[in-house]
Amino acid sequence: MEINVAQLFATINVATIMPEIILSIMAMVLLLVNVFVPSKQKTYLVWLSLLGIIGAGFSAASGWGQNISSFSGSVVLDNFAIFFKLIFLVSAGLAVLISDQYMERENCNQGELYPLILFATTGMMLMASGTDLMTVFLGLELMSISLYVLAGFNRANLKSNEAGLKYFLLGAFSTGFLLYGMALIYGVTGTTRIAAIASSVAQMNSPLTNTMLGAGMLLIMTGFAFKIAAAPFHMWTPDVYEGAPTPMAAFMSAGPKAAGFAAFLRMFLVAFPMLITQWVDILWVIAVLTMTIGNLTALRQDNIKRMLAYSSIAHAGYALVGFVAANATGTTGILFYMLSYAFMNIGAFAIIVLVGKQGEPNGSVQDFAGLGTKRPVLAAVMSLFLFSLAGMPPTAGFIGKFYLFSGALEQGYVWLAIIGVLNSAASVYYYLRVMVFMYMKPSEEEFGWVTIGAPISLALVVAAAGSLIPGIIPSYILQLAQQAVKLI
Amino acid sequence: MDNLSNYLILSAVLFSIGTIGVLVRRNIIVMFMCIELMLNAVNLTFVALSRHLGNLDGQVFVFFIMTVAAAEAAVGLAMFIAFFNNRESIDADDASLMKW
Numbered sequence: 001m002e003i004n005v006a007q008l009f010a011t012i013n014v015a016t017i018m019p020e021i022i023l024s025i026m027a028m029v030l031l032l033v034n035v036f037v038p039s040k041q042k043t044y045l046v047w048l049s050l051l052g053i054i055g056a057g058f059s060a061a062s063g064w065g066q067n068i069s070s071f072s073g074s075v076v077l078d079n080f081a082i083f084f085k086l087i088f089l090v091s092a093g094l095a096v097l098i099s100d101q102y103m104e105r106e107n108c109n110q111g112e113l114y115p116l117i118l119f120a121t122t123g124m125m126l127m128a129s130g131t132d133l134m135t136v137f138l139g140l141e142l143m144s145i146s147l148y149v150l151a152g153f154n155r156a157n158l159k160s161n162e163a164g165l166k167y168f169l170l171g172a173f174s175t176g177f178l179l180y181g182m183a184l185i186y187g188v189t190g191t192t193r194i195a196a197i198a199s200s201v202a203q204m205n206s207p208l209t210n211t212m213l214g215a216g217m218l219l220i221m222t223g224f225a226f227k228i229a230a231a232p233f234h235m236w237t238p239d240v241y242e243g244a245p246t247p248m249a250a251f252m253s254a255g256p257k258a259a260g261f262a263a264f265l266r267m268f269l270v271a272f273p274m275l276i277t278q279w280v281d282i283l284w285v286i287a288v289l290t291m292t293i294g295n296l297t298a299l300r301q302d303n304i305k306r307m308l309a310y311s312s313i314a315h316a317g318y319a320l321v322g323f324v325a326a327n328a329t330g331t332t333g334i335l336f337y338m339l340s341y342a343f344m345n346i347g348a349f350a351i352i353v354l355v356g357k358q359g360e361p362n363g364s365v366q367d368f369a370g371l372g373t374k375r376p377v378l379a380a381v382m383s384l385f386l387f388s389l390a391g392m393p394p395t396a397g398f399i400g401k402f403y404l405f406s407g408a409l410e411q412g413y414v415w416l417a418i419i420g421v422l423n424s425a426a427s428v429y430y431y432l433r434v435m436v437f438m439y440m441k442p443s444e445e446e447f448g449w450v451t452i453g454a455p456i457s458l459a460l461v462v463a464a465a466g467s468l469i470p471g472i473i474p475s476y477i478l479q480l481a482q483q484a485v486k487l488i
Numbered sequence: 489m490d491n492l493s494n495y496l497i498l499s500a501v502l503f504s505i506g507t508i509g510v511l512v513r514r515n516i517i518v519m520f521m522c523i524e525l526m527l528n529a530v531n532l533t534f535v536a537l538s539r540h541l542g543n544l545d546g547q548v549f550v551f552f553i554m555t556v557a558a559a560e561a562a563v564g565l566a567m568f569i570a571f572f573n574n575r576e577s578i579d580a581d582d583a584s585l586m587k588w
Contacts, residue, residue: 161574183537
């Protein structure tokens with residue numbers, strides 16, 4: 001077999017993966033800079049990585065509306081991928097900004113943190129762009145392996161160490177399932193391209209009764225459900241979020257969850273639309289379980305990071321409601337919700353970074369007592385994030401939930417929408433509980449007057465703007481999200 | 489002669505042994521070895537299917553899986569060492585600081 005190399009190279013369009021290239025080069029540059037600049041202060045790394053993130057963002061945004069595919073159809077840069085890439089870049093940027101102060105306080109401000117965040121983001125972007133099982137898998141693993149390290153980054157700290165270990169073992173375990181599913185799908189369809197899988201399934205006589213195809217689909221679903229922390233594969237989430245360094249927990253709750261949804265959506269809506277009757281029923285059950293377990297368990301948490309971990313499980317459930325609907329409104333809702341969730345959740349974690357003490361001795365809700373009188377601005381911003389998480393108007397969280405649930409109603413899933421709304425109402429309790437502590441309880445101990453560094457205040461401003469403005473004028477972002485879901 | 493089903497059954501058995509091993513064993517390193525067994529069962533599936541279908545995609549996939557597994561092993565073992573330094577144990581039941 002002769003291969004014409006020149007012809008092969010002619011099919012490669014580097015513009016397709018330009019954002020990934022920029023980000024990974026920036027990460028490698030940061031690794032070197034970190035070694036050759038002997039400085040205790042690592043704040044310059046924050047600004048450098050932000051530079052890379054913004055560069056990648058511009059590069060991604062410039063491809064809007066073009067829909068270019070390259071590398072023999074294994075990577076695509078379409079609106080769907082670009083919208084998700086921007087979500088990942090927003091969460092990476094915010095995570096980088098809130099890391100510096102936290103890591104300084106915990107005495108583990110090693111420079112490797114920032115390249116690792118960028119590598120994880122590169123992996124997520126590859127997942128959103130991947131139109132081949134191989135690219136999706138590679139992106140997923142690049143993301144996961146970086147995240148294992150980030151979760152256990154504070155390796156002298158017992159909890160962080162334990163979080164990394166648990167995340168690693170369960171993550172690798174779930175990868176096994178995902179891969180086995182991919183192998184079975186490959187066996188049935190004879191290809192790893194997602195579009196080719198779709199046409200191969202469409203030509204089958206009875207795809208619904210093909211055991212190998214069904215098993216492969218279920219195994220892939222298991223793998224993704226783990227990544228987005230959906231019940232019953234959510235067990236790792238609270239432990240990992242509680243133990244991981246707070247900024248990294250924030251990052252993990254926003255970026256990788258969105259990345260999981262990106263690949264999950266593309267895979268199931270493009271490759272398996274023929275099997276929709278099969279997977280929608282399973283997803284219906286998973287969505288209800290995820291919302292209910294997440295919210296009910298969050299009600300009885302005292303540790304605020306653990307509470308937000310369960311709340312992030314519940315939010316994955318809300319997004320799954322849009323997935324079950326599988327129509328334009330529902331998927332638009334997922335995209336919008338993932339973006340606003342990145343802003344509001346990382347914002348809430350940023351406040352936790354500021355309120356927490358060195359070593360995070362208890363990290364409970366009581367730490368917030370008296371914040372309303374001592375630091376009124378911080379308390380007000382935290383209230384905004386909590387309102388948005390609870391889904392109250394006029395915040396971004398409300399618009400997102402509105403779209404998700406109306407997508408389900410359009411498809412006739414009335415009960416699913418009702419369960420979603422009830423869950424959302426129950427969640428108000430534990431979000432408001434934090435506010436009760438902030439405004440109505442006197443503080444038991446003296447507040448340390450932490451100085452708020454420039455990076456973290458920038459992060460707070462951006463996060464507050466991102467969770468408020470799309471709630472008041474949602475049309476622009478909604479239009480972008482609608483354009484993004486048109487192509488898949 | 490097509491032996492495909494033999495290979496598929498063997499890899500399914502290997503995968504199940506790996507899965508059960510992860511769930512049953514408590515030594516972290518043994519758990520990790522079981523995960524590797526699962527990944528290799530997947531590799532076997534890919535190679536057998538690739539041979540059966542007569543296209544190379546599956547074999548290329550195996551290369552990627554092996555590379556990723558090596559990277560994963562490097563990170564994992566480093567994490568086990570850090571855990572051992574902190575606790576002097578590699579038992580999964582000792583990772584119990586956080587429980588709901």
